[in-house]
Amino acid sequence: xxxxxxxxxxxxxxxxxxxxxxxGLAGLPSFGDFDGRYGQYLAHAAxxxxxxxxxxxxxxxxxxxxxxxxxxxxxxxAAVGVVVLLRVQRAGEEVPAEPDAVRRPTAHSGSLRSVIxxxxxxxxxxxxxxxxxxxxxxxxxxxxxxxxxxxxxxxYLGGTHMRLGPLxxxxxxxxxEGVGAAGFALIGLGxxxxxxxxxENFLPFGRVSNLVSGGDIPLLNIAVGLEVMGALLVxxxxxxxxxxxxxxxRL
Amino acid sequence: MTAxxxxxxxxxxxxxxAVVLARDPARQALVASxxxxxxxxxxxxxxxxxxxxxxxxxxxxxxxxMIMFALRKIIRREEVDREER
Amino acid sequence: MSFLPYAVAAWLFVIGLYGIVTSRNLVHLxxxxxxxxxxxxxxLLAVGYRTNATAPIFADxxxxxxxxxxxxxxxxxxxxxxxxxxxxxLLALAVQAHRRFGTLDPNEMGxxxx
Numbered sequence: 001x002x003x004x005x006x007x008x009x010x011x012x013x014x015x016x017x018x019x020x021x022x023x024g025l026a027g028l029p030s031f032g033d034f035d036g037r038y039g040q041y042l043a044h045a046a047x048x049x050x051x052x053x054x055x056x057x058x059x060x061x062x063x064x065x066x067x068x069x070x071x072x073x074x075x076x077x078a079a080v081g082v083v084v085l086l087r088v089q090r091a092g093e094e095v096p097a098e099p100d101a102v103r104r105p106t107a108h109s110g111s112l113r114s115v116i117x118x119x120x121x122x123x124x125x126x127x128x129x130x131x132x133x134x135x136x137x138x139x140x141x142x143x144x145x146x147x148x149x150x151x152x153x154x155x156y157l158g159g160t161h162m163r164l165g166p167l168x169x170x171x172x173x174x175x176x177e178g179v180g181a182a183g184f185a186l187i188g189l190g191x192x193x194x195x196x197x198x199x200e201n202f203l204p205f206g207r208v209s210n211l212v213s214g215g216d217i218p219l220l221n222i223a224v225g226l227e228v229m230g231a232l233l234v235x236x237x238x239x240x241x242x243x244x245x246x247x248x249x250r251l
Numbered sequence: 252m253t254a255x256x257x258x259x260x261x262x263x264x265x266x267x268x269a270v271v272l273a274r275d276p277a278r279q280a281l282v283a284s285x286x287x288x289x290x291x292x293x294x295x296x297x298x299x300x301x302x303x304x305x306x307x308x309x310x311x312x313x314x315x316x317m318i319m320f321a322l323r324k325i326i327r328r329e330e331v332d333r334e335e336r
Numbered sequence: 337m338s339f340l341p342y343a344v345a346a347w348l349f350v351i352g353l354y355g356i357v358t359s360r361n362l363v364h365l366x367x368x369x370x371x372x373x374x375x376x377x378x379x380l381l382a383v384g385y386r387t388n389a390t391a392p393i394f395a396d397x398x399x400x401x402x403x404x405x406x407x408x409x410x411x412x413x414x415x416x417x418x419x420x421x422x423x424x425x426l427l428a429l430a431v432q433a434h435r436r437f438g439t440l441d442p443n444e445m446g447x448x449x450x
């Protein structure tokens with residue numbers, strides 16, 4: 001199909017689609033008038049029933065925890081897909097030969113490296129705080145996991161790196177992803193064992209606004225954080241072809 | 252609708268158009284980062300702070316970084332191919 | 337004026353589609369796809385909004401205040417992080433396509449041969 005023909009078909013299609021879309025959206029309740037009863041019930045039942053102050057976290061991990069479990073596995077599968085696509089390619093092609101494996105600094109300026117290394121600690125702390133307080137304030141495993149990934153990525157940026165070649169990246173990042181995904185599913189199994197339904201909140205709820213409250217919601221947040229951090233580190237490592245984190249002293 | 256919401260919506264509409272009209276991928280990654288920030292402000296104006304936090308860490312930092320890494324991989328392969336020829 | 341959020345969501349969808357159809361570079365196409373995704377986020381949050389309501393976090397407000405819908409916030413926040421990884425998968429596909437065909441232009445890529 002030639003380009004001009006394709007553009008004409010697209011123009012016709014998008015005009016029709018746009019008309020139907022606008023007509024459909026005009027049938028929605030006016031902006032701000034939404035009165036969904038399910039959402040309101042969940043929001044006002046979060047604190048009395050689960051003793052956790054963030055209704056969004058309770059909805060994500062407790063009331064609608066099954067949806068989050070499936071989303072987690074989408075994340076896991078996408079990361080596995082990236083690994084399959086890029087690692088097989090790297091093993092098959094000829095890697096430019098390196099006479100001996102050399103560690104080179106990632107950032108070339110010394111002051112830049114110092115600043116980056118100094119930022120690792122605060123980022124780690126921020127990421128952990130956001131993950132762990134997810135049931136009390138905005139935050140949780142998804143957001144905190146990305147920040148933790150950024151913190152560990154700063155370790156790579158501020159230090160030295162090595163070309164990957166056919167080597168495998170550090171197993172701990174892949175393990176973290178697997179532990180997170182499996183951890184979520186296994187905590188759900190605890191619901192079956194103790195309370196009779198999968199992903200049922202089975203731990204004691206504690207007092208409102210305490211750090212340890214909300215049942216198994218903090219544990220699920222930690223599992224999600226581990227998984228998001230591991231998945232994104234694995235994906236970044238595949239794109240960079242470089243070993244992101246190395247054990248000290250090893251080549 | 253408050254003034255912040257209206258301003259954020261207009262910024263998002265312009266930002267989306269700018270992302271599409273930036274044809275060079277490297278430049279587009281930067282425009283996408285600014286667009287991600289505009290989206291985060293819009294989500295805050297819609298009273299959804301969790302979503303805004305997600306959007307900041309992913310759309311303003313994670314997505315442009317991934318685009319740049321993919322571009323780097325492609326450009327490096329082009330250089331290797333050119334050297335082999 | 338109260339139709340503005342829905343209009344912006346529809347506009348983002350259409351302009352993203354236009355970018356995908358007229359794209360000359362696979363990476364540009366993938367970023368336009370993420371613009372289409374963001375239109376669904378705007379639509380979801382616009383649907384769940386209530387006038388004069390606040391965020392559904394009860395850490396510092398009384399539990400009887402009216403809040404916006406938490407379900408659409410749940411859908412959107414998990415979606416944002418998961419779609420970033422899916423975009424990474426698409427970029428890996430683009431890298432492989434470049435290796436196979438030598439170009440990033442969708443018009444010049446031939447069919448896959450078995």
